[in-house]
Amino acid sequence: METRFGAVLQVDRTSVRILLLSSRVLAATSSPYSLAAFAAVGGAIVVWGMVNAVSAVGAMNSGLDAPAPVPVAAPVDKVGPPPPPPPAFVFDAPLPGRTINSPFGLRQMPWEENGRLHEGVDIAAPAGAAVHVATDGVVLRSGVSSTYGRFVEVVHKDGFHSFYAHLGRDAGLRRGTFVKRGATVAYVGNSGRSTGSHLHFELRNKAGEPLNPALFMGKTFAEKGDLPLKAAARVGRKVRLAQVSKWPEGMKAKMAAQMAEKEGASEVGGQVIRVKGGRVRTRINVVDG
Numbered sequence: 028m029e030t031r032f033g034a035v036l037q038v039d040r041t042s043v044r045i046l047l048l049s050s051r052v053l054a055a056t057s058s059p060y061s062l063a064a065f066a067a068v069g070g071a072i073v074v075w076g077m078v079n080a081v082s083a084v085g086a087m088n089s090g091l092d093a094p095a096p097v098p099v100a101a102p103v104d105k106v107g108p109p110p111p112p113p114p115a116f117v118f119d120a121p122l123p124g125r126t127i128n129s130p131f132g133l134r135q136m137p138w139e140e141n142g143r144l145h146e147g148v149d150i151a152a153p154a155g156a157a158v159h160v161a162t163d164g165v166v167l168r169s170g171v172s173s174t175y176g177r178f179v180e181v182v183h184k185d186g187f188h189s190f191y192a193h194l195g196r197d198a199g200l201r202r203g204t205f206v207k208r209g210a211t212v213a214y215v216g217n218s219g220r221s222t223g224s225h226l227h228f229e230l231r232n233k234a235g236e237p238l239n240p241a242l243f244m245g246k247t248f249a250e251k252g253d254l255p256l257k258a259a260a261r262v263g264r265k266v267r268l269a270q271v272s273k274w275p276e277g278m279k280a281k282m283a284a285q286m287a288e289k290e291g292a293s294e295v296g297g298q299v300i301r302v303k304g305g306r307v308r309t310r311i312n313v314v315d316g
């Protein structure tokens with residue numbers, strides 16, 4: 028293409044030279060015969076140039092239709108299988124790296140006559156440690172209870188509820204605040220009826236039944252059907268006697284009163300209930316340790 032275009036230019040230069048030469052010859056002769064010859068030669072050159080120009084343009088146009096050169100491109104990565112979908116449920120431990128020191132299940136506190144269901148797990152941690160929400164959710168409520176102390180409750184996908192109690196303080200999140208898994212919702216404390224600085228952590232299903240949080244903490248579940256809902260709701264018959272290093276405030280006094288009642292002393296303390304046969308028993312409302 029370029030060669031052809033060059034040829035056109037060459038021809039045109041030659042044509043110009045011939046034209047100039049002819050004009051000089053004509054200028055010397057200036058006969059009518061010579062003028063006719065000049066016109067004929069000039070016309071022939073113009074036609075020649077036009078033919079060359081047309082063929083050059085044609086060559087350029089044909090060049091546009093020519094197959095594009097194969098580009099030297101980087102090798103394309105092989106397209107692998109699509110990545111697996113994210114797991115349907117992911118639960119973190121509210122205090123990562125810390126161990127459960129009082130599990131879910133029947134538990135009897137030293138000041139109780141019978142075992143009761145410990146509806147969550149206790150995780151020992153120093154006061155002030157950040158409590159992380161177990162999974163994505165929305166803050167449902169926060170407040171203070173005489174037994175649970177300061178608490179925060181979060182509602183999650185599929186009706187799960189998580190509950191964090193005996194807190195030092197909450198993180199000031201308002202009801203309705205969306206919290207991403209791992210977000211700090213509160214700080215560990217020793218509020219309410221607590222035997223030391225720890226977090227009481229509960230997980231409940233949509234019916235409000237307590238689940239064993241240990242079966243969810245730090246675990247992912249690909250599908251809803253993988254959730255261990257039945258296993259987590261199961262409560263073993265074995266009653267574990269709680270080892271308490273520090274009794275809750277005023278509990279020893281209540282216990283002493285209870286013992287006094289059993290020994291036949293008259294009404295001591297507040298809630299004394301008389302039953303048949305002259306026996307008395309004291310009701311102490313203990314919800315959590």
Ligand SMILES: [Zn+2]
Nearest residue numbers: 148149227316
């Ligand atoms: Zn507890």
